[in-house]
Amino acid sequence: MSNWSHPPPNGLSAVSILHSMMTKARRGTLSLPLTGRVFSVVTEEPREPLHWLALLEHELSTNVVIYSRLSPQRLGQHIKLNRIEFKWLSENMDAHALSPSLERIHHAISTRISTDQGIIWVDGVEYLIHRQGFDAFLSFTRSLADELSGTDWTVLLPYSPLSLEPTEIAHLRREAIPFSIPKFGSSEPVAEILDEPQKEPVITEAIAPEIVEHEEPLLIPPTVDKLKLLSTISKASFTPAVLSRRIEQWTDMGFDVSELEYAFHADKETGYSLYQEVEERIRRAVECERRIQMIEIRGHLVEATKMRFRIMQLTGLDSIEARLDELLSGAI
Structure with missing residues (x-):
């Protein structure tokens, strides 16, 4: 006989109980990476895991700090900015901007991890390597690992294997152990997931995150069929x-x-x-x-x-x- 054959206890609706079950299921699959460590995250699209970060904040009340090349306007399309801390890696004169230098980023992270706990996400790894060189980025990673030791913080460095040489990937993996971000079955926008549900929820399946030592993901090269030169915008028409x-x-x-x-x-x-x-x-x-x-x-x-x-x-x-x-x- 179905569990729904009798009235739900305590006057709760079936939808409320289902939502509670969904929340517990999500929390069960949202186990956090180890603290006091730097991890690398192999991803073809560094913005996709922002969904996972949003769920960590929402379901586990995890402090999330993001350093991104996306402007606040574009970052806000992926995750609610009023729920997180973020810095825009840009030379722009903006209240949220931070110069995209390894020294500035290192100082900002070192200052933040002195209190509390949480996850720090640094995208634009390829950009930072291009600006200051791979050796400098590797030193930056080692120094962060030393700073994080003994804290309740974790730093995640997403990158595409297509952007680095095999020897560079090997060096980076030694300094920052690969971490696998779970894939969620739900296609709901992040903004909807973060809001309190107003309709009957759908239980989604997820793969628990795990540390991956040897498994390599399927590499999908960028699509280039649409590349073409566009006409130059004249200065008079530049708006x-x-x-x-x-x-x-x-x-x-x-x-x-x-x-x-x-x-x-x-x-x-x-x-x-x-x-x-x-x-x-x-x-x-x-x-x-x-x-x-x-x-x-x-x-x-x-x-x-x-x-x-x-x-x-x-x-x-x-x-x-x-x-x-x-x-x-x-x-x-």
């Missing part, structure tokens, strides 16, 4: 609305142009100069993609995949162009 539309077009292609958010807050001259710099890098990236397809034909499939990821991040274009010249010249 916030026009720039917003162009950012949307480039983002739809898969390019990371988050640095252009600064242009909305700068004067027109500075904003237009920044737009021109990004446009030039995109022009080079599109040209690189054409040549990457050529080295694929010659059998350099793995290297082509790594290059393709990096051009979508608009980083390391000089080294990519030099390597393409080398491969296509017939020297290799």
